[in-house]
Amino acid sequence: MTSSRRGVLRTLGTALLGALLPSRRANAQTAASKRTLTADGHTPRWGMAIDLDLCTACGGCVVACASENNLPLPDDSTDAAGTGVSWMELVAPRSGEQGVVAELAPMPCMHCDNPPCTKVCPVGATYQNEEGLVVQIWDRCIGCRYCTAACPYSRRYYNWSKPEFPDDLRNLLNPDVATRPEGVVEKCTFCVHRLRKTKENVRREGRLLTDDDVVRLPACAQSCPASAIVFGDLADPTSRVAHAAASPRASRLLEHLGTQPKVYYLSKDRRRSS
């Protein structure tokens, strides 16, 4: 009996699948080994801990971020309109303080494990990558600003105007990070380009990624004179960031929203907890 059309297709499909699957599995394996570089092959979950007991709010992280990531320069019009871009920002955790100097805490993107911003992007310009970073493809953004509205931490910035880098000031732009055009949203990337570069170096040296490779990896953490910012793999219980996140002083912002942020703050007062 001749096989029916459906049967032929089914057989063909299975054969095709069979041919495809092994190679896909192999691809997945090489990709994984390229990606993780961890001893047990687990995928890292990048996170950050900021010890407010050590932080002096000097602003080094803010400027380091601006320098590393080619942020638009602050000017009067953006300052007045509140449209300035500062991925890392010093914010006053206690509202209502009147004086000129407040207790300040550095605030990068929280890189939530359950990010509200990625879910509302209509064009897939922002998504969470496999290592937990909430990243954004500038060129894909259509500027609808749904994500800025969705982010409960106000960590997303829309470029209301064309960034200006007059004359010589263009020379200090970091060639590793694209400047963002007018009309797109931008945000902290946990310095993903530096992470990529570090991984390349580690791979070239033929070894595994260590906590020392990444603990000061983002520009903010690297500059901090008080070493208040640590970065690393939250999935590795031996990492410094995981250790800090497990501290009784650690908490996350707006935890009740269920966003599961990966930035941990360690409270100022040690005596209360120890």
Added chain:
Amino acid sequence: MATPLDRRQFLQLAGGAASGALIAGCHHEEDPYALERPEVPGADGFMRGEERFIATACAQCPAGCGTRVRVVEGRAVKIEGHHSSPVNRGGIGPRGLSALQALYDPDRVRTPLRRVGKGAGSKLEPIGWDEAIALLSTRLTELRARGAPEQLAIVCGRERGTMLELWQRFAAAYGTPNLLNSRDHAEGVVAHAVRLMQGGNEPPAYDWPRARYVLSLGSGLLDSSCQLVAFARAQHERRDGSAGGRAKVVHLGAWRSRTAVNADEFLVMKPGSAAAIALGLAHLLVRDGVHDAAFVADHGFGFAPWLDRAGVEQPGLAARLADYAPARVAELTGVPVAELERIARELVAQKPAFVVAGGEELLLAHGLEAALAIHALNGLLGAIDRPGGLLTQRPAPLDGWPEFEPDEVAQAGLARPRIDGVGTARLPSCGTVLDALPEALQRGAVDTLLLHYANPAWSRPGAARWREALARVPFLVSFSPYLDETCADLADLVLPDSSSLERFEDAAPGPSVGFPVFGIAQPTVATLHSTRPSGDVVLALAKAMGEPLAAAFPWADFKAALLKRVVGLHNAKRGTIVETKGSDFLKRLYEEGSWSEPGYVYEQWDAVLTTPSGRFEFASQPLAQERAALTGGAASIDALPRHVELPTPPPDRPWLLLAYRPGSYATGSGANLPWLRRVAPEVHANGGVSVVVVHPETALAAGVGAGSHVELESVHGRVQAIARLDRDVARGVVVMAEGGGHTAFGRYARGRGANVMELFAAGETDCAGSVAAARAAHVSMRRSAS
């Protein structure tokens, strides 16, 4: 009647309009996203995409951090802290990071400039370097030929390092005693107190990692201090607990500063009461017999009654402390007795402990008394040169330059009295008194004034009086790389310095770690404009003036002069870089950017106590002599610290003005660096209107509210600001940040905030050698229109 257009005409017209629009559209507009950027000088030495990290020393503030500059294809694109420097250990503050913007500031002076014409219609025009140096050297040669070399005055803003040494050598060889060096910030007052009681010429370094308790009396550790990065790192060391538990920091101050916010405890005290608190705490230590009696006995002088040079018995500190019983101190300072008693107990119970002086407190009238009282308290705590106490910064073993003999003209000039009055009975032993300069300029004592790292027309107290005086200088030369207020309006010649990322220099860090540190700054990028390092210009000037000056400066350039000194580090054969060959030593120094010799040796009393008596002088004999000379040898010689009430404010100006430096923004000398806007909200928020902070009751009494636009007026000037209210500010005090109110200095600095220096007097100095009285201004405050 208009002719109707036929189709052809219409099309012609439309086409013309369209092509016009096209041409307009094609008009070259700079595309900020363009991939191709014009070549920068030095880029041809790089391969495509090549990056290099060049170690250097940060020159943005006196802290002297080690940095690595990331240079890609000849462009400096990022600054990072260098781990090899013990000052910052890899961290770096906002000011250091912003050195890139100082380098690439679009408003830098690109060639030497000469003023053409005089007065309002004058303008600056570019000239060549050879012409500029010839112009200045001719003028200076003539001045010497007239036998008046002392009419050359030099203001050098550098406090330490080879550039200052070079100016000193130049002044000595030329024959002018008038090299002035501005050290009139709080740390200068502390350094003066240390000199009087302990010897040396530097403020103390603090042994943060080992201290368990730190009391800050009005200090600006994280505000006014030039050591912000070192203190931020210290915050890590005293709080991470690795050295045996977390240190506690208690801050007493007149307002809620950055230091107050970061302290574990903050108590508000009346302004100008740090001396009373220190003496009150000393009283309690002595009363309870818990002061370090062994230190007092072995190394102290003047705690007990002592004999002066005439053999007359003078009271010791113990007698003075009797006046500072807790009840009186509480009344003077506003700090309750119970708190004073508790702090005194904690100071002893949580040793090692030390007390930090500094901040606006020391720039009020009689700030020296507070610095002396606090230093005496540290002595009673036994904190001098002990682990967890006050360290004395050990110098790096640099070589000296060969001696030279000033000629007769120079010797005659050097023997003439100084224009700032230092060396007279009134100001016997101060370093230099910059604020005496306007008066000297007014009386025509200066023919040529050289300004290096100085912008007095904007930065000095009594800025208006400075501008008047500077306008009277026959020939004013500035080495500023930016068109600051002094250059723009007053300078006759501008010889632009190269950026710190374009030149060789050393960083002699201010006291921070105690042990010897030396940092070297080297060019990281090729020179962008027709600027020259000021060191090279000084050498060229000496060469152009011929003998005998040229002989004192035998080096080809400043780098050669600098390396001559660095030989000492190599020959010392110790520290972090030890190499047999000099070339290997230099190679490593350039790679690491700094040399240091870790391992502080405590209790080296020979190096630490360098007073005439070789002891820690609770009653300072040098001060006794100065004060005796000041009063014409009158009977009462008070060499002991004391509390002096601030002057009573006049009824029409009832508020005391405190001016502080907002963190890393420092004095506003970095106002041209746009990144720093984010760290100085008090100058740059509010659309560039300065902020003043007052207690709500003060605001109520002055009739202003939160957010009111106010006008502050002193005898000397007025400024506009926005009022903010804060309960943690002493009553009757108005707090305002330095750093605003530039009228020049480039597009990013101009017209932002108000310059608080306009409100102060110029020229009031006491023998603290500091601005002292100059920074005590009483102001009125009233609501203004906008």
